[in-house]
Amino acid sequence: MVAPPDNDVLRASALHFQHHDGSPALQGVSLGVREGEVLAVTGPRGSGKTSLLRCLAGLDRPQRGEVWFDGVAVHTLGALARARLRRHRFGWIDPVPVLVPELTVWENAALPLMLRGTGRRRARRAALEWLERLDVDGRARSRPHELRHSERQRVCIARALTVVPSVLFADEPTAPLHRAESAQVLRTLTAAARSHGVTVVLACAGPRRAGLADRTVTLLDGRRVRTLHLPPVAGPAGPAEGAEPAGSAGTEGRPACSLSA
Numbered sequence: 001m002v003a004p005p006d007n008d009v010l011r012a013s014a015l016h017f018q019h020h021d022g023s024p025a026l027q028g029v030s031l032g033v034r035e036g037e038v039l040a041v042t043g044p045r046g047s048g049k050t051s052l053l054r055c056l057a058g059l060d061r062p063q064r065g066e067v068w069f070d071g072v073a074v075h076t077l078g079a080l081a082r083a084r085l086r087r088h089r090f091g092w093i094d095p096v097p098v099l100v101p102e103l104t105v106w107e108n109a110a111l112p113l114m115l116r117g118t119g120r121r122r123a124r125r126a127a128l129e130w131l132e133r134l135d136v137d138g139r140a141r142s143r144p145h146e147l148r149h150s151e152r153q154r155v156c157i158a159r160a161l162t163v164v165p166s167v168l169f170a171d172e173p174t175a176p177l178h179r180a181e182s183a184q185v186l187r188t189l190t191a192a193a194r195s196h197g198v199t200v201v202l203a204c205a206g207p208r209r210a211g212l213a214d215r216t217v218t219l220l221d222g223r224r225v226r227t228l229h230l231p232p233v234a235g236p237a238g239p240a241e242g243a244e245p246a247g248s249a250g251t252e253g254r255p256a257c258s259l260s261a
């Protein structure tokens with residue numbers, strides 16, 4: 001097997017993924033991510049954003065298709081090798097903050113570094129730096145239950161950045177934050193990634209949050225689309241006359257969706 005001959009640090013080819021219960025999530029998605037790029041993956045709920053990020057990060061294995069990272073065929077790796085790859089090269093942010101309740105905030109943020117073998121003192125210093133950037137350094141000695149939900153999410157973002165991963169997968173990272181806070185945190189995240197050469201794959205539901213990205217890829221029903229035009233949902237009698245498409249801000253109101261090649 002030979003790596004695709006291009007400059008993308010991460011590449012997916014014709015990914016097909018379905019969940020254990022048979023739900024189709026990805027139906028032939030291909031994309032490349034350049035080194036240092038901030039790529040936004042947008043699309044409505046259920047369009048496959050999380051599934052795509054999970055396949056790219058080696059958390060799930062596609063049933064068909066290939067994932068290449070830095071010359072490594074991720075789709076062929078066993079569970080242990082994928083876990084090692086994630087620990088050493090990738091960062092992950094979930095839409096809901098999950099922290100170790102027994103550890104303090106700084107210990108949580110330093111944990112991935114310590115798991116990589118960095119000493120406690122150095123890991124603490126790095127964690128505090130990132131907590132400061134995310135404006136939660138004042139909470140460094142608190143336990144997660146003492147924080148507000150949005151503060152816990154900032155800690156999760158700091159934790160993901162502390163290791164300065166090669167690729168950061170951020171799945172709706174600002175979902176628990178209100179709009180102004182969300183915009184500020186996204187700016188911090190993308191600026192930090194740019195200054196440290198971190199490649200970012202960012203899933204976000206709406207085009208507004210994708211504004212800070214270098215490029216946007218849109219999914220609809222597990223496929224990559226060029227423009228998002230949601231067709232009206234057909235009932236037993238067919239689409240309602242003049243029905244409003246249940247679209248996002250990017251919807252132009254035409255009852256069709258154009259699929260990319």
Ligand SMILES: Nc1ncnc2c1ncn2[C@@H]1O[C@H](COP(=O)(O)OP(=O)(O)OP(=O)(O)O)[C@@H](O)[C@H]1O
Pocket residue numbers: 019020021023024025043044045046047048049050051052205
């Ligand atoms: N654990 C699961 N088991 C079965 N089907 C699932 C599971 N998670 C997601 N799906 C289905 O897979 C498809 C893609 O979901 P996915 O979560 O990847 O989309 P998404 O764009 O990230 O949506 P959201 O914005 O709601 O997170 C949807 O049809 C969804 O219902």
